[in-house]
Amino acid sequence: MNGPMQSNMEDRIAKLESESEELEKYRKFWEVQWPETLRMFRSAQRGLVVGAVIALGVAVWHLKRLGESVQATEDAAKRQLVSSLVTEYASPDMGKAMRELHRFSEKCLRSGVSRAAAEFIRQVSEGTGDELDDWRRLTYRYFHKVRLFAEDGVIDSSLLAHIFKPVAVRFVVEVLQPLTEAHGDRITGVDYDRATFEFFESL
Numbered sequence: 001m002n003g004p005m006q007s008n009m010e011d012r013i014a015k016l017e018s019e020s021e022e023l024e025k026y027r028k029f030w031e032v033q034w035p036e037t038l039r040m041f042r043s044a045q046r047g048l049v050v051g052a053v054i055a056l057g058v059a060v061w062h063l064k065r066l067g068e069s070v071q072a073t074e075d076a077a078k079r080q081l082v083s084s085l086v087t088e089y090a091s092p093d094m095g096k097a098m099r100e101l102h103r104f105s106e107k108c109l110r111s112g113v114s115r116a117a118a119e120f121i122r123q124v125s126e127g128t129g130d131e132l133d134d135w136r137r138l139t140y141r142y143f144h145k146v147r148l149f150a151e152d153g154v155i156d157s158s159l160l161a162h163i164f165k166p167v168a169v170r171f172v173v174e175v176l177q178p179l180t181e182a183h184g185d186r187i188t189g190v191d192y193d194r195a196t197f198e199f200f201e202s203l
Helices: 004-089 092-110 116-126 129-151 157-163 166-188 193-201
Strands: none
Touching: 004 129, 004 157, 092 129, 092 166, 116 129, 116 166, 129 157, 129 166, 129 193, 157 166, 166 193
């Protein structure tokens, strides 16, 4: 083999030898660099895991603090509500309304009227019992509101037993209930919900 063909073959052999040398360089490079690259990858992977765990812990801590903050806000709102109910119950207007309605019922009994409710309806019908009816509405709306708050769980029913002494419970059941039911039957035709009276009767 001589001439151009021999020259061509030598060039191809030289090219293959050069490519083999390049491949050998890459092989030696990756023998050194691959373990280091793998180590860096694993280190980065561990860093991501640790970072994720820390982030999760921070998120849980913030959620816990948020829950505590919400609970504290709810507790404060409940305390404020109870305080406002106590203040309203102890107000001069409420005290006068309960006192005057109780006196009216007692006076009817002493006068020989069998039912204070009947006298109440007579006076309201004749226009002389407007003030009595105002007192009745004021007290009924208040005790009805208290019952709704308790049933909705906004305030603790057991707490109400400490706020409203037996005298208040007797007022609701023995004075307010007969007047309110008679007003519904004879004046407005409204069938008042007995739940409020039954609730206080159970305290």
